[in-house]
Amino acid sequence: MDRKKELNTLTENILAGKPIGIEAYRIIVDMPPRDVPMLMAGADRIRNAHFGSEIHLCTICNGKSGKCSEDCAFCSQSASSKTTADVYPLLNREKLMAGGEHVSETPINRYAVVTSGRGLPSHEVASVAQALGALDSDRIKTCASLGILGPEDLRVLKKAGVTRYHHNLETAKSHFANMCGTHTYEDRVKCVLNAKREGLSVCSGGIFGIGETDEQVLELALTLKDLAVDAVPLNFLTPIEGTPMAHYPKVSPLRCLKIISLFRYVLPDTSIFVCGGREASLGDHHSQIFEAGANGMMTGHYLTTDGRTLQKDLEMLDRLGLKAMEKYSG
Template identity: 55%
Template sequence: MQTRQSIDLAERILAGENPGPEAYQALAASPDEEVMHVLPGADILREKHSGRTVHLCTILNAKSGRCSEDCAFCAQSAFARTSAPVYPFVGKEHVQASARQVARTPVHRFSIVTSGKRLSKAELSSLCEGLSELGGNRLRFCASLGTLDREDCAKLKQAGVSRYHHNLESSESFYNQICTTHSFRERFQTIQVAKEAGLSVCAGGLFGIGETDQQVLELALTLKALNVDAVPLNFLTPIPGTRLQDAHHLTPLRCLKIIAIFRYVLPDKEILICGGREANLQDLHPLIFHAGASGIMTGNYLTTKGRTLEQDLSLLDQLKFTVRA
């Protein structure tokens, strides 16, 4: 794809046209080394979606390790042999203290994340009680608590959670290569349940786990069909002791292409760059916004270090972006 073609594609999308599978497939098949020709159109779409503003979110790892699921990439899986921290649900007071600390920063979405297939009913009740007690806190709350049912999601919404996070992780055609203890369909249905409960949904995936570019596109199209609100893109940081400890499939250029694919397929959705952005994008990291990203997760991730809020605010200032109000 040449620069003029990428701009034409973006303009067609903005005009309300559905480019169709052939255009998307050509985009996914374009060589990584030609990604700079793809970025102008993605940048146009991002600018239309969010202008010069950037969404900032951060997470709290509120329950870590000993997860019963066998996800090949995860340091918290009980099937892995890693040095990831292990601790039970931190309790409502810890969640409240963390939320109040984040509320004093420009970050406007705070997500509570827990390991395991799902948070127990008792733990969920404690979390909901803690969030309800925060009252008029200016933060928007998100939660990533595993495979919940409709009653659980309704309880979260009543407590003040506005968005539920549940990644599909990869395309359906690749999914069984990375997880066997729960199905792609189960993850898909959890997203549907959250939407039916009236929650906004944040769902994306992880890249660099052995998927093809066509499977990247497959995941993007699935999320488009689900009509999710925000799409977090994570890039694998291989962790010693996991099944993917020796996986090295990513380059900075491929990361940029993946971001661009999602922006073309999901032109009006929040595209968030999360885990692994620094290690995998390296010196090209500032180009994530021109590739179509409209937000970033700042601070540490679940078991790996991230960039500090101060570093990310400095980057945004240099690029003349502002934090989303």
């Protein structure tokens, strides 16, 4: 069968909800750059079948920055990196709430507090839980991303009204030790499983351009499928001076689009967001993330790098005939 026919068969089988064997995804892994537009056409159909023209918008607040004990090689907040990233302790309750109150009047429907470090200490988890729990849940849904937490701390968040926990696996298990030596893949997976057990919806994805192969992109997508996470954020490396990956090249626009499409094929009805590195890696192609299968994006600034304004992103959706998703309770 030629590649086009094989991809069409895969697309139709996914749209029909048929079980897909791992081998069937290999056609995507092996796809050369010139065929990425063909791949995107299929991914767009799958996205449209599950999400229509609605795009999910979320935004984050960097609640505690820098001085992290861990050594993730891409991260400007690691104490082992020599960067100019901000260093500050946990923001007070008013500041943690301010971002959520501000966006609750906009089409953004999720607000997350993200903190640096292996895992936030319990007394600080309680402070974040109180701040997020005090936001009007009819207007804005809240997420927390506080590192590797155990069941008790996750329960505190859930009890306070936080609906989703974010914890990236970052990359494939077979590549993880190449980018982090201070904790294990299993530590991250365990946190995801704990969050699910505590009844939190889970957002977990990764970062690309950190030396992984396309096969390892598939490996990560399949792991997240097995874990049945609810949302998958995709980030593209912004090489930052002072980190061990400062010299890494940016991911090319076609590879970004291929990665997004691969995730859409593997996770047909899971929310896929494009987050860090959207503009920096995709450049003029960044509005094509939806054609490639994404149904969400992070708007506003990222943790330590600048993003785009909500206004610009809403104008882009309008130009594309898409619209921000209505408020929802997922």
